[in-house]
Amino acid sequence: MQNDVEPIFQRTCALLQPFNPRGIEISPDTDITGDLEIDSVAVLDLIMEVEDEYGISLPMNLISEIRTVGDLVRAIHQIAGAK
Amino acid sequence: MDLFDKFAALTTQYASIVEAGADPFGVCMDDIRSATEAVVGGQDVILAGTNNYLGLTFDPACIRAAQETLSRAGTGTTGSRIANGTYSAHRLLEQELADFFACTSAMVFPTGYQANLGIISGLAGPEDYILIDAHCHASIYDGCRLSGATVIRFRHNSPADLDQRLSRLGGGDTNKLVIVEGLYSMFGDIAPVDEFAAVKNKHGAYLCVDEAHSVGVYGDTGRGVAEAANASADVDFIVGTFSKSLGSIGGFCVSSHPKFDLLRLASRPYMFTASLSPANVASVRTALQQIRIRPELRRNLWQNAAALHSGLSDLGFSLGAGVSPIIAVQMPSREAAVDFWNRLFRKGVYVNLALPPGTPNSSSLLRCSVLAAHRPDQIEQIRRAFEEVGIETGIIDKSQPARLAQAAQ
Numbered sequence: 001m002q003n004d005v006e007p008i009f010q011r012t013c014a015l016l017q018p019f020n021p022r023g024i025e026i027s028p029d030t031d032i033t034g035d036l037e038i039d040s041v042a043v044l045d046l047i048m049e050v051e052d053e054y055g056i057s058l059p060m061n062l063i064s065e066i067r068t069v070g071d072l073v074r075a076i077h078q079i080a081g082a083k
Numbered sequence: 084m085d086l087f088d089k090f091a092a093l094t095t096q097y098a099s100i101v102e103a104g105a106d107p108f109g110v111c112m113d114d115i116r117s118a119t120e121a122v123v124g125g126q127d128v129i130l131a132g133t134n135n136y137l138g139l140t141f142d143p144a145c146i147r148a149a150q151e152t153l154s155r156a157g158t159g160t161t162g163s164r165i166a167n168g169t170y171s172a173h174r175l176l177e178q179e180l181a182d183f184f185a186c187t188s189a190m191v192f193p194t195g196y197q198a199n200l201g202i203i204s205g206l207a208g209p210e211d212y213i214l215i216d217a218h219c220h221a222s223i224y225d226g227c228r229l230s231g232a233t234v235i236r237f238r239h240n241s242p243a244d245l246d247q248r249l250s251r252l253g254g255g256d257t258n259k260l261v262i263v264e265g266l267y268s269m270f271g272d273i274a275p276v277d278e279f280a281a282v283k284n285k286h287g288a289y290l291c292v293d294e295a296h297s298v299g300v301y302g303d304t305g306r307g308v309a310e311a312a313n314a315s316a317d318v319d320f321i322v323g324t325f326s327k328s329l330g331s332i333g334g335f336c337v338s339s340h341p342k343f344d345l346l347r348l349a350s351r352p353y354m355f356t357a358s359l360s361p362a363n364v365a366s367v368r369t370a371l372q373q374i375r376i377r378p379e380l381r382r383n384l385w386q387n388a389a390a391l392h393s394g395l396s397d398l399g400f401s402l403g404a405g406v407s408p409i410i411a412v413q414m415p416s417r418e419a420a421v422d423f424w425n426r427l428f429r430k431g432v433y434v435n436l437a438l439p440p441g442t443p444n445s446s447s448l449l450r451c452s453v454l455a456a457h458r459p460d461q462i463e464q465i466r467r468a469f470e471e472v473g474i475e476t477g478i479i480d481k482s483q484p485a486r487l488a489q490a491a492q
Contacts, residue, residue: 057252
């Protein structure tokens with residue numbers, strides 16, 4: 001990850017912790033629904049947390065393209081940066 | 084590689100459910116005897132998991148109307164509404180629905196699912212925003228997807244959260260469509276439609292309320308939760324279904340928007356499917372009359388709902404919401420829910436098993452629905468089955484149910 005996305009990565013990892021009961025090490029390549037214990041509806045709830053944390057809108061249309069933690073971090077970075 | 088490889092996790096999960104007993108998602112009614120009784124696998128069961136709130140599926144007037152129409156107009160229309168599938172009865176039903184809701188226009192669809200698909204994808208396009216309550220039904224999510232609009236979820240039943248998310252989108256010259264449900268099908272809680280209406284007015288948005296579970300149940304004349312909240316005038320579109328209180332199949336949308344009927348030429352799920360069969364239309368028209376002329380149906384329904392709700396709550400079960408015809412009994416885990424469902428079933432009580440991700444907040448629920456047609460002894464039989472299974476499984480405390488009930492409140 002580039003330096004300016006590192007803080008976003010750290011905050012995203014913190015938001016994902018409740019869904020990581022096995023305590024795996026989260027990396028940008030972690031598959032959100034595949035590697036963590038989070039179902040498709042809970043992912044959408046998580047996205048609302050992210051939206052509130054950054055004061056942004058992450059439309060559902062975009063979410064379908066987000067698979068890994070790195071994808072989510074890049075989306076936040078892009079949208080928060082454009083604001 | 085196999086096309087079905089993507090269902091590996093689903094296959095494992097399903098196998099573990101079926102292993103625990105009967106298949107909750109493959110129940111077959113060998114014989115349906117009334118709105119409240121069926122035979123399943125050779126066993127008599129009480130139906131406490133349907134959406135037949137007013138019990139009209141076996142209403143003699145509705146059956147007679149359907150039978151007469153079947154003989155007169157045949158078994159099907161074999162065509163779309165924009166081709167050969169519009170009969171005068173479809174138009175009359177639309178007029179009667181518009182009158183029932185005091186709106187100027189109505190459109191009917193072959194199912195409630197298609198009503199949401201057709202209305203949402205017809206109203207909103209890629210340039211528009213849709214804001215949906217987080218607990219909305221799958222048909223609303225699918226309609227949003229089909230529309231191509233930008234879709235934002237807001238926190239369940241929170242007008243303040245909707246306000247915040249609308250504010251984030253900024254002013255600008257964009258259309259915003261807000262979608263909520265009246266009565267939510269899983270927990271049985273209702274939307275504060277008047278407060279949502281105030282927020283949508285503040286932002287110049289449109290409001291669509293899906294009253295699938297609330298038509299015939301809420302409001303002085305049975306129009307739904309918006310009517311009960313005195314907010315009908317601020318609702319731009321009401322979507323609903325014929326497959327719940329109206330005891331048939333089909334869906335509809337009513338509106339007083341002057342250009343509403345343009346959707347007949349623009350909504351793909353409306354145009355590219357066959358229209359409702361004449362017998363269905365006839366039974367729905369009669370069911371609408373029954374709702375008008377028999378308010379006692381609603382009174383019975385609410386009496387039964389209150390009786391089962393307090394019965395289960397007094398036993399110490401944790402319920403999803405206050406009194407409504409949908410009573411969601413919360414289970415501690417997926418496994419506990421499957422086990423409890425099987426035990427109820429063996430005692431001759433059928434309820435709906437609802438598991439994540441089909442439920443909000445990853446909840447595992449036994450969803451009971453109460454009907455106007457349930458007799459008091461049936462309500463008691465359902466309550467007693469819950470009591471017995473609750474004690475067998477240790478989910479309720481036999482010695483102190485009342486104390487637990489108080490703690491849960």
